[in-house]
Amino acid sequence: MIVEFRHVSKFFGSRRAVEDLDLEVPRGACFGLLGPNGAGKTTALKMLYGAALPSRGCVRVFGEDVSRHPRAVRARLGVTLQENALIEVLSPVENLRVFGRYHRLPEREIRARIEELLDFLELRSHASVPVAALSGGFQRRLAVALSLMNAPELLILDEPTTGLDPAVRLSLWHRIRELQAAGTTLVLTIHYMEEAQRLCDRLAILCDGRKVAEGAPAELIARHLAPQTLELELGEERAAALRQRLRGVRELRAGPRLMLFSEDAPALLDRVRSLERELRGVVVRPTNLEDLFLALTGTALEGAA
């Protein structure tokens, strides 16, 4: 295992940020941490690279206790923070050089690495322009490039694509996938469920500091809901009446919309039609991670489609 959390808890005074968290991330995986704001995702990531110390339990990375060997562990991993921490008056090249020095890489290696990363994250066009003058997408790519300066075996990304436009997001995910294909292990938090479903081999959903589910996306959906969803618009009273008669069908309500989960949604639709003559806004679709997320955490996600 590249990452192991064993009964990890973190308290800030009396506030609990993470409680009794167990996680395992195998080499080469793309592991997603999901959860509503304040669920403890960022705190969990900070404990993972040793910028926060667990109040209880132990975090091991590359087999080493992070609290005891933070330097050795961090030399082998990279972190893209939620907020870009760039030096605005310096250019991308200068920022990369400063970061290479944080890792105490030899100057020759820094120069070579900068050349590689300018191409890999398409930064070359504005490599010598002060960062303050660059677009948000460009700055984000530079932030990712910084975290790759030491050619990390483990890359930690805290909401790498939040706030970026779709084209930038796609190209960034494309790069991240290339890294995974080359053997880099990824641990990330995402706000976009559809991206998480597409990218992550494995997910853990946190809610209020606790892990409420863990597994592969499809497996989680099958376990907690069902592979297909029948979605329709139905008033509160009629929904209650319907519920009485469809005992055993898992359901979820989001505003005026009622979602019913089934192995065979078309068959369920026939059944519902026989009970309710007037149906509006009917959609049959595959169950997605957002349904699961809503079912488990009961919270709508910011920025989710």
Place this chain on the structure above:
Amino acid sequence: MAVSPGYAFSVWRRNFALYRRTWKLNLLPNFFEPLLYLLSIGIGVGAYVSQMGGTRYVVFLAPGLVAVAAMNGASFEVTYNAYVRLNFEKTYESMLTTPIQPEDVLAGEILWAMTRATIYGGCFLLVVVAMGLAPPLRALLALPLIPLTGMLFAGLGIAFSLRIPSIDLFSFYFTLFLTPLFLFSDVFFPLEERLSGGWLRLAELLPLLHPVRLVRTAFAGSLSWQVAWDLGYVLAASALLLWIAARVTRRRLLG
């Protein structure tokens, strides 16, 4: 965890890289400030003062202003700049994603503040020598006192900066702490001629008093036991403050 000189130096280099880009904007105001005091108070007001501390007034004032330049050079760096790096630019957070430890961050910042103190104090020292207010060789003797003064005020400033909840509180630090120090630490007049007994002993607590006396002693070339006390104070106070700062830094940077 112990400080690693290599990682501390990489923190220093980060600040240096930034300073190389912005030094023209930073250097001039800081450079002119003590010069203006020297011209206005030292030469202007000094024209009405026949003697002070046994010398011409401007000669009395010059060494104090050298120590003040060092104090200010270090203080700005570890107050506003450090606060912005901690809270707004997330500089320290990003350093802690690399092998750099909180202790390295602190050591690098203190070294950098001492460097800034040396740049400002050193420039002003050159002016003082050029104006014939200190013999060049004795000015050379005063030179190492400048980074030492920087270390003392860097320790004080950073311990304050990492604790305060709002950037507005720096006005207290400057107006109610550094400014009174500037006015009542032997820079403008000799305390021992204005205070007596217990008050004079109490004044020995003032941190700026000791660097001012040390620079003045170096300029005058008059060695006494007081030098040992002043040096001892600066070193011991710096050590205590850095120890406190290290604890605060660790608590503040490691969540």
